[in-house]
Amino acid sequence: KNQVEQSPQSLIILEGKNCTLQCNYTVSPFSNLRWYKQDTGRGPVSLTIMTFSENTKSNGRYTATLDADTKQSSLHITASQLSDSASYICVVSVRGTYKYIFGTGTRLKVLA
């Protein structure tokens, strides 16, 4: 069964600290993986998209990694800011289809 699991479910960190969010998937065949940020009451906003051959991709303070062999991805946030408080959603698409499997997200809270 195609699944995307994210951990932790929620996370609280202090402003300025780094954190890493995990995404494990069992989707096959794999096409690409995207990380979204969703602020409360808003729609998801794309942070990065990674294909099978990409290991690392950065977007400012956000760095995503992909290990296609172990079917794991991580999103690393450097020097967190209060505005990073949001849910982070991992999405994996099934190659050759319009099927995208969404994770349930990690809810991050950054405290001053």
Place this chain on the structure above:
Amino acid sequence: NAGVTQTPKFRVLKTGQSMTLLCAQDMNHEYMYWYRQDPGMGLRLIHYSVGEGTTAKGEVPDGYNVSRLKKQNFLLGLESAAPSQTSVYFCASSYSVLPQHFGDGTRLSIL
């Protein structure tokens, strides 16, 4: 964010009533999607469209209908609303198969 606009933002319906949710995008995207987001679950695809005049079923299409008469608009209809359709509905659009731009959602409550 003028990319994807959803109307209305909030709506309360009684069971059995009908309504249409409107999604408009100004980026000339071919692909448009309707999702629902429920607590503790990932977004689930209701219907999608790969171009003007085309629609297709997603993961949870029952109880919903859609139309894409114009490239920039994607309508989601509920013919006879049920309490199980209480949810937040998101529209998205993209150039490719993975949704890229989302609207800010329509919060729908059905009593």
